[in-house]
Amino acid sequence: MKAERSRLYYTCTFLHVSFQAIRGTLESGRQDDAGPCWLDARLIEMLSGELKRCRREAAPFEEVAQALDSAIYHCGLLLAQCPAALNRRLCEHHLEAIQAPLKEAIARLAAPTRAATPWQAARRLLGGRGRR
Numbered sequence: 001m002k003a004e005r006s007r008l009y010y011t012c013t014f015l016h017v018s019f020q021a022i023r024g025t026l027e028s029g030r031q032d033d034a035g036p037c038w039l040d041a042r043l044i045e046m047l048s049g050e051l052k053r054c055r056r057e058a059a060p061f062e063e064v065a066q067a068l069d070s071a072i073y074h075c076g077l078l079l080a081q082c083p084a085a086l087n088r089r090l091c092e093h094h095l096e097a098i099q100a101p102l103k104e105a106i107a108r109l110a111a112p113t114r115a116a117t118p119w120q121a122a123r124r125l126l127g128g129r130g131r132r
Contacts (some may be wrong), residue, residue, distance in 0.1 A: 004057065008064065009109040011054045015071075016102040018047055023095040026088060039091060048075045059117035064108050098108045 024037065055068040074097035079084075086094070 002058075005061070005109055008054065008058055008061070009106060011050070012068075012102055012105045012109060013055075015047060015051055015054065016099055016106060019095055019098050019102065021098070023092060026095070028094060039078075039082050041079065044075065044079055044082055048072070048079060051075055058105070061109070064105045067101040067105040067108065071098050071105075074098045074101075 022043070026039070051068065051072055055065060055072060058065045074077055074094055078091070078094040078098065082091075
């Protein structure tokens with residue numbers, strides 16, 4: 001389980017940095033916030049596919065999976081209006097909304113996991129009964 005967690009951590013980090021870079025290119029080319037946003041929809045589609053694959057692999061980690069569901073939802077909203085149907089400000093909003101849950105997933109994957117002691121495992125098997 002440790003290797004899966006590590007792989008998910010690095011995939012989520014890759015996705016976060018990728019969406020951050022896209023947002024950075026948007027900001028660097030800023031001329032008019034009300035003007036159309038010209039993102040590369042194919043790049044967003046590729047990242048969306050990777051995001052969905054990552055979500056499937058995160059199924060055993062419920063809190064991480066929930067965060068990835070949120071990122072997938074916002075990525076879908078972005079793709080539904082991309083390219084050129086969004087103004088820059090709204091496009092940046094969608095990119096932020098994708099990045100925030102990815103950051104949350106990364107934090108949850110980076111948090112140390114607590115292994116159950118033999119006594120805790122036995123208590124779970126007994127349905128919480130036993131000495132306290």
